[in-house]
Every structure is written in C-alpha cells, then in structure tokens.
Amino acid sequence: MKKRSVLYGLVLIVCGVLVPLQALALSADEIVNKANLAYYYAGSDGAAKVRMTITDTRGRKRLRELTMLRYDVEDGGRQKFYVYFHRPADVEGMVYMVWKNPERDDDRWLYIPAIDLIKRVSQRDKRSSFAGSNFTYEDVSGRLPGDDVHELIGEDTLDGRETYVLKNIPRDKDLVEFSFYKTWIDKENFLPLKGEYYDKAGRLARIITVEKIENVQDIPTVVKARAKAVEGGETVIEFMDVRYNVGLKERIFSERYLRRPPRRWIR
C-alpha cells in the first residue's frame, strides 16, 4: 500500500515537471496556430473601425476608413467578414464581404451602392494590396497556417517582450511574392509583434511592426501596426472602437445586408 502511494507520488511529480516542460517546448506549428487564433480569431465575433494612412514613395498621404465586422463560424476555421467603406468619399457605402473557407477558395462579394450592383469577386491573388495599402488581403484576414512550413529559428526580445522567432517558407512559391518571411511572436499572448518579408532574391522587402497593443475586454489586441516597404511607402493601420463578443448574427453576412448595412454596427 505504501509502495503504491510512493509510486503514485512519483508519477504525479514526474507529470508535474513534464507538463510545463512540454508547454515550454511548443513546436513551430503550435506557436503559429496559437498566433493565428490570438490575432485573427479573438472572441467569437468582433467589430472595429479601421483607419489606414497610406504614404506613398513621394510622401503623399491617403486615408481609408472602414468598419470591419467579423464572425467566427468555427475557431481557427471558417470566418465571415463584412467591410464597409466610409472613406474616401467616392467609395462611401461600398461593402466588401468575404466568407473565408480554409478548405476551398474564399467567397467574395462587392456591393456598389450607386448602381445597386452586387458583384461576385474572384480573388486568386490574396497577396495583392488591400485597398491600395502596404497590407495585403492576407495580412488583414489571415494566412492559413498550413500554407507555409514553419521553423522555430530562435528567441528574441522586442521592446521588453519575449518572443519566438519563426521562419515561414511557402509550400507553393508561385502563389506568393515572398521567398520566406520571419515572424516574432509574443511568448505570453501569442500576438505577432513583427514580420519581415523577403523577396524572391532573398532581400528584405517589407516589414510589419506592431506599435500598440491594448487589452480590450481582457483580450490583448493589436490596435496599431505599420507596414513599411523597403523601397519606399508605408501604411499605418489603426483599429478603433474594438469590441468583441458583441452578438453579431451570422445572417448579417449575406446579400441582404450588403444592401441594408446594419447601422447599429456601422457608424
């Protein structure tokens, strides 16, 4: 009886030591999956006003303002986005809707209010610029973790935050503009703090840095980030009035609400 107790005790102690050890030794894929959930799937839904300030190579500034609504059909899986443009004035009222499908092509719609037109949009190139900015569509709505091979290449400290440094190599090189990219992921909250994109020749081409993180409803949230093209031009993106778990209905993400924007969320 005693012996058995000792055995149990030993097992417990071993487990107690091993479990945290395992947590420390996260694989690259686990880190990326956690980062994906932390950054793109926070809460079960979300609403935010987004402001992008685009500065071109000649220093001219352009402003984009939009409201983004997000609904997670499943955590880490299917998602729906509703993007309502406020500025510039000539596209005010335009709505861009995406149903993100990890297992097949995304479904995309564009509503042009001036002619009451709903267009289906094909988008093969998810790496193209989002609304003329230095962010790509994938930067905004997420890149599938399975699209890259991830490698943990080290650890680093950024502004006092401990981070994992990962190298991500695309599985299909023809679909992307980069040969690989590096990401710095916060060890504590798993938010990506920095990204470096290297072009096909292996030269650094674009740097994304997170400049401000706030706790929104106890969820660490990126509220300001900057994408800078090495050859010139940058975009600052700010997320204002961020709200999670607001009770968005899935039906808002449909043709009906392209024509009838849900004003409760869009101001």
Place this chain on the structure above:
Amino acid sequence: MDKVKGRRILLACVLLLAQALCLSDRVLGVEIGGFVEAAHGLKLGDERAEKNAYNLSELRVQLKGLYLPEALDAVSGEVAWKGEALIDGYEGDTSFYFRELNLSFTPFEFMDLKVGRQILTWGTGDLLFVNDLFPKDYVSFFTGRDDEYLKLPSDALRLWVFTEYADLDLVIIPSFTPNESVRGKRLSFYDGLKGRIIGREDGRTFVEPKNTAENMEFALRVRRTLRSSELEFYFFRGFYKEPRGILDSDREEYFYPRLNVYGASLRGPLLGGIGSIEVGFYDSREDTKGRNGNIENSSVKYLAGYTRELTGDFSVGVQYMVEEMLLYDRYRDSLSAGTPARDEFRHLVTLRLTRLFLSQTLKMELFTFYSPSDRDVYLRPSISYDVTDALGVTAGANIFSGSFDHTEFGQLEGNDNLYLRARYSF
C-alpha cells in the same frame, strides 16, 4: 435659359456645396456627402447630329444624404436621397432632380421594404442585360458620363422576403420609365423607316403607355444559394424599354409594346474565377405569332460570362451573348421591301481588361463589344487617376465601327468621342 437665372442657379449650387463642405460629415443625424463634377466630351466628327464639336459639356453637383429617424428605429428605418443639379452646356439649361429619394425599413424580421425613387439592378451581365428590364440611359453611356449614369432611377416599391429556402425580391413600378435612347441630338442613329442615318432632323415620336393600374410593371426575382453559387429565377411583366413597335409609320409614331420576360441565372466560382450563365425568354405579348412586322418578335437571350484576376492588379472579363429571334420566317415574310433584315441569331462578345497601377490610384480599362454577326464593334477605353482622395480625373473614348448602317453599333459610327471628367468628392 437667360444668363441671370443661370448665374443664380450656379450661385445656389456653390452655396449648397459650401454648406455641405462646412457641415462636414453629419449634421442633426444626417450623413451628408456628394461631389462636383465637370465633364467635357469632344466629338471626333459627325455631320448629322445637332452640334458637331462636342456632345458633352456639363457641371454636375450631387448631394446625398442618409437620415435615420428615431421614430423608425424599431423597424430600422432610413431615408436616403441623392439630389443633383446639372448645368448642361449642351442643352443650354439647368435641371434639378432626385436620382434617389426613398425610405427603407424592416417591418418584420424576414422582410425589407424600399419605397420611392431608387436605382434597380439585377442579373449577372457586365454592361449586358438579360433579365434586368429596369430603365437605362444609353445616351449618357455613349457620350462619356460615368458608368453609374447608365442606370436611370425608377419610382418603385421593392419588397424582399427572406426565407430559409429562397429569397424573394418583388418590384412594383406604377409608372413606366423608358430607356433614354439615341434621338439624333447628341448622337446620330439609323432610322429604320427612313432607311438611313438620321441626326437632328429626327421626327419620330414615342408614345408611352398610360399610367393605369393595368400598365403597372412587375419584376420578380427568386434567389437561392447553392453552396458557393447563386441560382436565380426572374419574371418581368411590363413593356419593352425601347420603342420596339410602330404605331403609325407615316407619322413616325412608335410605341413600347407589352413584354413578359421569364429567365434564370446561375453564378459561382469556376476555375479560379467567377463564371455565370443567364437566359431570358422575351415574350412579345402584342405579337406572339410574329406576324406583325411593326412589332418586335419574341426572342431568347443567352449569356455566359467569366471573370478572373490574373494578378492582383490585372483582371479580365469575357462574355458571350446570343440573341435568337423566334418565328424568324414570319419576321422575314412581314418585312417590307428594301428594309435590311436582322439576323436570326445575333452574336455578341465582350471583353473587359482592367489594370491598376501606382497603389491602385491609376486605373486603365478597356471594354470592348464585338458582334461577329452584325460585324460591328464598340470600344470603351478609359484611364482614371485619383490625384488625391477627393479629386479624381478620368479620360476616355467611345469608338464605334461597323460594316452596316443598321446594326446596333454600326449606326453609331461617326459618333466617336473623347471625354474628360474631373470629380471632387466630399
């Protein structure tokens, strides 16, 4: 228009604009916006239309607003309007009108309603229309106004019903609005009765259906989503939007014959792009047997389209349309001697190429209509640039060419024009 009146109107516009600018985005719960646009179109040589040097020269002010009355909060009520002032240097007059003025609300969870003046669009075509029988302005389209002016507003009641299985979309249009068709003023055209190209001497009159309960137009659409694709069925009961009937050939009187259209479409992802097919049976109600040479025969329109993004900044769209005239033998028999016969099948191909440059601030586009059966072509090249977020400029051309005078685009040969537009949005 006398000069004093013109100046007053101009002053009023400027004041309104200044007011809108000062008021910023929102005042008393009303969201305000709009634009001022100057447009000029040079004509590249036609002797027949009214003015030879140009067919577009205008200043347009648009003020739009959105008001959410508190009293209608419970039904998500909103009032939207788009008022325009157009100082038209070609016509030499100024007009004020509403392009939109409507009330939308949701009386029940499963139902939306929109009442008043509104722009209506449906169907899968890109600048081609099979089941969209809502009014259009081809004069604006051919002379270089913004694409949005191809659509004319309708005074209508629109009702949507959303169910688990399908969405229903019913439009009731109490008073008929025809297309704005080419009338020889800004553009010359082929006059079938005279058998030649006609310009300012156009003497035709178009008789519109009377505003009676019996003449109300109905358009119905039933829509169902199948996975990623959209299946739609359409029904329309009303009138041809072009005067496709001759009332009295001596007096050159035309009318808009009764028309029913039954159609369907399917649109969805295909080979990395978006594919669509649409069909519509045009039932010419006043000449179902095709024996009356003065009234358009029934027909069927088939349309297939495909758009695809080649790179992030370059996209291509192609469409193929076939218009089949039914009871063609009877049409041939009823044709008066000397009138050029239309083909039983009209084939039309379109190609849209769109390329973006300079962080999407510069857009180059070419839209081409080509009919191998009519042997005519219509090219719409354009280039637009956003100088700032507020100021955009567009230059473009409308170029027509054809082997025959009587075909859709062939008749417009000689109406080629170049245009330039500058728009300041706020």
